Amino acid sequence: MAKTLTITQGDITLLPLQGGGIVNPSNTGMILNRGVSQQISRRAGPFIQQTLHMRRSRLRNNRLEPGQAIDTEAGQLPVKTLIHVSILGAKRINKRLISNCILNAYDLAEDIELDSLAFPPLGTETAGFPIDDFLDLFWRITNEELPRSEHLQHVLLCISDQDDFERTCDFLEERLDELDDEIHVDIRPGGIVPGML
Template identity: 30%
Template sequence: MAQVSIECRQGDIAAQTDMDAVVNAANAQLRTGGGVAGALHRAAGPGLAEECAPMAPIRPGQAVISGGHGLPNRYVIHCLGPVYGRDEPAERLLADCYRNALRLAEREGLESLAFPALSTGAFGYPLEDAARCAVSTVVAESAALTRVKRIRFVLFDAAALAAHRTVLDALTR
């Protein structure tokens, strides 16, 4: 893992100017919505929805890539996280989002990407459980990465930041 930098920050996922790609907490139809999807679609402009329409629908755990349009990033990787209590096995599906996004970034030759806390908003995944799954999956996957060098968790609030940092600190001591 020494070759891959993993960090946690509180901030706006749509304002990560130094990342090749940002990850969208997408809905199955890859349309604008609330939370992360709404913020990214508003910042990217209508071209993002137009490009994404033919790729929909996607399944929980799946990742697809589009251009960044009006975002400061070249690409957006869209992941459909599980709806907690409905999409099972939730933990495997959530881990698949992170794993598939990283593998897609690696395959596309990207060096950096930023993740939000997938499935923790409207999809209801408990924050601490989601943070443990997200960070442990990213740390485990980072060992196999050769192109991706920087991974950032961009968290909406202080509670999400603390949950992710706690797991990252415990895994990288």
């Protein structure tokens, strides 16, 4: 069965993924106060931060280790689940860390049987990770993980910045011949609204 990779521009918190989730680029303390995390916290409602505080208290060393992932309910967001990955707070923001975040998000999405998963460009906004390096990692990992996933049918990369969106489209066009035959690419520059997916 064909899988879909959608590249879109807009606000990731507005994506209507009733059976899916959003990946939240968080930090070791799971405090949602910057970038995409702050957007998620505002739209999901205050209980999300409270839930994360309770989850953190049960973790070793009272923190989410860099590169690791946990899931929570999504509050008022139009998705089933939030997958929080730990980026900020690591000693080094590098390719290995971002790769681990992407892989652990895919693994967790499969474990909890999500049918769709939306990523922002992890680490590029508040952590300063280069967008081109993120795209290279995301492309290679998605090309391997999405076709073999039992439950995931649709992965989205949602980019808010216009220049980064254009760079992403250029990046993908140069690599379409490397794409697994089971993945269909869908580019939506105008964003996604309910009923479109």
